[in-house]
Amino acid sequence: MLSTTPHAASVAAAVLLLASLGLGGCSTSSNATITHTPALMTSGGRDTARSGVQSAILIADTTNGIALPGGPTPASIARRVFGMIHRGRSTLATGTSTGACSNGVKSSAVTNADGSQTTTTDYYYEAACVTLEVEERISLATPATPGNTAGTGTITSYDHSGAVRVVEQLILTVGTALGNETLTMTGTAASTATGTTTSGLGATCVGTPPSATVTCSAAHWGTSVGTISAGTVTGEAIGTTATAGTSGGNANATVSISFFAATSLGVAQASGTTTWGVSGTTAFNSATGTYGYTTTGSSGAGTLTFKDVLYTYTETATLTATGLSVTIVENPNGIVTADTPIATATIDVAGNGVLTYADGTTEPIAAGLLDY
Numbered sequence: 001m002l003s004t005t006p007h008a009a010s011v012a013a014a015v016l017l018l019a020s021l022g023l024g025g026c027s028t029s030s031n032a033t034i035t036h037t038p039a040l041m042t043s044g045g046r047d048t049a050r051s052g053v054q055s056a057i058l059i060a061d062t063t064n065g066i067a068l069p070g071g072p073t074p075a076s077i078a079r080r081v082f083g084m085i086h087r088g089r090s091t092l093a094t095g096t097s098t099g100a101c102s103n104g105v106k107s108s109a110v111t112n113a114d115g116s117q118t119t120t121t122d123y124y125y126e127a128a129c130v131t132l133e134v135e136e137r138i139s140l141a142t143p144a145t146p147g148n149t150a151g152t153g154t155i156t157s158y159d160h161s162g163a164v165r166v167v168e169q170l171i172l173t174v175g176t177a178l179g180n181e182t183l184t185m186t187g188t189a190a191s192t193a194t195g196t197t198t199s200g201l202g203a204t205c206v207g208t209p210p211s212a213t214v215t216c217s218a219a220h221w222g223t224s225v226g227t228i229s230a231g232t233v234t235g236e237a238i239g240t241t242a243t244a245g246t247s248g249g250n251a252n253a254t255v256s257i258s259f260f261a262a263t264s265l266g267v268a269q270a271s272g273t274t275t276w277g278v279s280g281t282t283a284f285n286s287a288t289g290t291y292g293y294t295t296t297g298s299s300g301a302g303t304l305t306f307k308d309v310l311y312t313y314t315e316t317a318t319l320t321a322t323g324l325s326v327t328i329v330e331n332p333n334g335i336v337t338a339d340t341p342i343a344t345a346t347i348d349v350a351g352n353g354v355l356t357y358a359d360g361t362t363e364p365i366a367a368g369l370l371d372y
Contacts, residue, residue: 038340039311039313039336040330040357040359043232043261044261044284044310044311046226046228047229047232047284048259048285048308048310049328049342049355050229050343050370051234051235051236051260052257052287052306052315052343053326053343054220054222055238055257055287055306056324057324057347057351058203058220059218059240059255059291059317060291060293060302060317060324061203061218062203062238062240096122096135097122101124103127104124104125104127105123105124105349106121106129107120108120112139116139116140116141116142117140118138118140119138120137121138122134123135123350131160132158133157133158133350133352134156134157134350134351135155135156136153136155137153137154138151138153139151140172148174149172149173149174149175150171151172151174153168153169153171154167154169154170155167155170156367157350157366157367157372165191165367166189166191166369167189167193168187168189169188170186170187171185171186179208180206180208181206182205182206183204183205184203184204184269185202185204186200186203187201188201189201189369189372198222198371199223199369199371200221200266201219202218202220202268202269203217203219204216204217204274204275212244213241213242213243213244214241214244215240215241215242215274216240216242217237217239217274218236218237218238219235219237219267219276219278220235220267220278221235221260221266221278222234222235222369222370222371224363224370224371225371226361226363227361228361231263232261232263233261233264233280234259234260234261235260235261235262235265235267236257236259236260236278237258238255238256239255239275240253240291241254250294250302251293251302252291252292253290253292253293255290255291255306256286256287256288257286257287257288257289258278258283258285258286259283259284259308260278260281261281261284262280264280265279265280265281266278266280285310286308286309287306287307287313289315293319301319303316304316304317305317307331311330312330312333313328313329313331313342314328314329314331315327316328322348323348323353324345324346324347324353325344326343326345326347326355328341328343328344329342340358341358342357342358343355347365350367351365352367
């Protein structure tokens with residue numbers, strides 16, 4: 001753990017102290033003029049909005065491994081991992097995907113000489129599969145024992161000119177023990193295949209077939225490149241308990257999130273548990289919410305809503321077959337008297353998009369991660 005107190009945490013502590021005096025978010029002068037500092041203009045308020053968008057992506061990505069629109073995300077990887085294990089392996093093609101174009105996506109697989117299988121999925125900017133947006137390669141080893149599989153993956157995102165935006169390196173394990181089926185994914189991300197890591201992720205989902213309930217824990221850290229918050233490292237620790245719907249009905253999840261900000265963070269799984277956390281500082285804010293979504297596999301839809309404690313932000317994320325859209329507003333809280341826009345974000349099925357703050361500043365999103 002780092003001993004340095006992050007600026008955002010200091011701001012949060014100050015806000016709580018002022019709030020206890022009835023002055024939260026305000027400043028006074030000798031002539032009794034009161035000036036409110038908008039939440040978005042504070043580092044903690046901006047960090048919460050940034051982490052809120054990243055949390056929405058991760059929650060949609062990890063919850064049950066169903067109802068995501070086919071993008072290169074933990075959930076889609078989980079679906080492929082479980083699908084390969086339960087369907088058995090087959091030889092289709094090798095190298096960059098040679099599968100047929102289907103609405104901007106190609107996918108193909110090959111069984112290697114050592115028995116492992118590599119699946120390559122390409123996502124294109126156009127429905128006709130012309131300009132490559134993201135390539136996802138997942139390789140699974142031959143299970144040493146039934147129900148236990150290990151694998152690796154690489155997700156590479158490109159801009160319209162073909163330049164690399166982000167490269168994610170993944171490690172996957174799937175195991176069955178005491179009736180539970182567990183998928184764990186860890187990953188790092190950088191702007192190039194050999195570049196300095198500027199983001200990290202850990203996620204584990206556990207279920208007991210044929211139970212419809214799955215619990216997921218995820219943690220993430222990433223370095224902001226935003227104009228105002230450049231260099232700030234923010235992180236999220238997320239817990240969900242999700243129950244799949246039946247006969248086409250909605251699945252439902254309860255969600256809890258802790259927000260972190262510092263100059264250096266990491267993610268780690270608590271010893272002997274499946275719970276992921278953020279190391280380097282203590283949480284400066286938290287949120288709770290719900291996620292309701294359909295069980296129609298990769299073309300699902302859903303709505304995630306959660307509210308944070310410190311700023312009374314309400315975030316709504318809507319998942320459709322074309323991607324994820326996010327809206328964050330600050331609700332009336334004794335300092336603000338009307339719903340106040342904070343940020344919006346749009347993310348396509350390949351995980352690429354943009355976060356736009358209400359002040360007009362932006363941060364890019366690539367392959368499901370902010371700031372690439």
